[in-house]
Amino acid sequence: MRFSVFSLAFVSAFALLSGCSTSDKAIEPSPSIPESFWRFDGSTSFLQVPASGAPNLGAADFTVEAWFKTDTLGIRWDLFDWKDSMGAQGSLRNDLAIYYNGARILAYAAVEDYTKSEVGLTLTGTGIWHHVALARRGNFLDVLLDTTMTSTSYPGKVNPAGPFRIGSNRANSGTSESGASYPFKGVVSDVRIYSRALSLVEFKANQRMASVPPTGLLRRWKLSEATGTVAVEDVGGNNAVAKGVVIHTMNP
Numbered sequence: 268m269r270f271s272v273f274s275l276a277f278v279s280a281f282a283l284l285s286g287c288s289t290s291d292k293a294i295e296p297s298p299s300i301p302e303s304f305w306r307f308d309g310s311t312s313f314l315q316v317p318a319s320g321a322p323n324l325g326a327a328d329f330t331v332e333a334w335f336k337t338d339t340l341g342i343r344w345d346l347f348d349w350k351d352s353m354g355a356q357g358s359l360r361n362d363l364a365i366y367y368n369g370a371r372i373l374a375y376a377a378v379e380d381y382t383k384s385e386v387g388l389t390l391t392g393t394g395i396w397h398h399v400a401l402a403r404r405g406n407f408l409d410v411l412l413d414t415t416m417t418s419t420s421y422p423g424k425v426n427p428a429g430p431f432r433i434g435s436n437r438a439n440s441g442t443s444e445s446g447a448s449y450p451f452k453g454v455v456s457d458v459r460i461y462s463r464a465l466s467l468v469e470f471k472a473n474q475r476m477a478s479v480p481p482t483g484l485l486r487r488w489k490l491s492e493a494t495g496t497v498a499v500e501d502v503g504g505n506n507a508v509a510k511g512v513v514i515h516t517m518n519p
Contacts, residue, residue, distance in 0.1 A: 300396055301334050301456035303491040304516055305498070309339060309452025311511030313435030314488070314498055320505030321349065321431055322460055322485045324403075326424045329485075330461040331365065332400035332411075332473065333433070337453040338393055343368040344451040346399065347458070349431030361427040364436070365401050365410075366449065374401035374410035378423045386419040388412040393453075398474045404464035411470055433458055433488070433507065447511065454516070460486040490515075 307313060322329075335346055343366065350362040362383075364375040371387035386408055390397070400411040403425075407418045430437075433455060436448040462483040465473070469481045487501045493515050498507040 303489070304334075304336075304454040304456035305490045305492075305509075306454045306514040306516060307434040307451050308512055309344070309450050311447050311450070312513050313447050313450060313510050314433040314507040314513075315510060316431050316433075316486075316500075316505060316507045318428060318430045320486075320500065320503075320507075321427065321429070322462070324426050326426075327462065328403050328405065328464040330400055330402040330463065330465045331363070331459070332398070332461075332465075333365070333458040334396060334398050334456040335451075335453060336394060336396050337367070337390075337451070339452050340367070340370070340390070340393055343449050345432075345434075345436040345449040346372075346451055346455070347401070347431070347433055348436040349427045349429070350437060351427055351429045361425055363401065363425055363427060363431075365399055366436070372397075372399055372410065372412050374408055376401075376403070376408050376422055376425045378425050382422040384408045384419050384422045386410050386417055388415055388417055400465070400470065402464045409464070413474070416467070416470070456490050458486075458488045458490070459484060 331347060333346060337344070345364060345366040347365040349364070362375065362377040366373055366375065367390060370389055372390040373385055373387035375383065375385045377383035388410060390412065397413055398411070402409040402411070403421055404418070406421050408421045409416055409418045434451040437445055461481065462485050465481055484502055486503070486505060488498045488507055489501060490498055492498060496509040496513070498509065500506050
């Protein structure tokens, strides 16, 4: 069954107002294939953005999105992780993540009093391009995977103060320079952070790899470099640095 944009917006609004999950909403079409990406080895490689380059989300809405293709299923890996600098604060304080575990891709958020929320969608098949996003929309936490989105209640103000990673978690007890934890094996392209929750229409446009992102773009790592260990950030120069071995690919 096909749904109009109006119908999708109505269903989403009704679910948010009633406190229900907005599950299994069709968002067409499927993702396009990125023109460039970086490959991570599932062992030591990841990208790290220093705390000084992380945006201040405060209590506002936001979106984090990326394109990825995994080589492995069945074991946990983290695509995006951003938590406070001090590991002694524990694993649940001010933590945002997009990760895979138990056959699902999950959006995770936790705040300083150890309140957390998690919502996920089934991920199947290796070697396939996927578009994924985590978003705060008012009192809800959304996860988007390709043509499906679902939501749960949001735990409150989540505003990590530390560096964040693409392609790895950061060990809870480790410093910002700790090694890879739950490393991702596969390829990643065009990681973006927005200062608002994108609409369903904007998600649909982004899946087609629109050349001009929607308004509110705070950070963007296109991962279009042909060589080197620095991933340039296009909005404010908040570059990411590669750890371990990464492989650059253009025009796959």
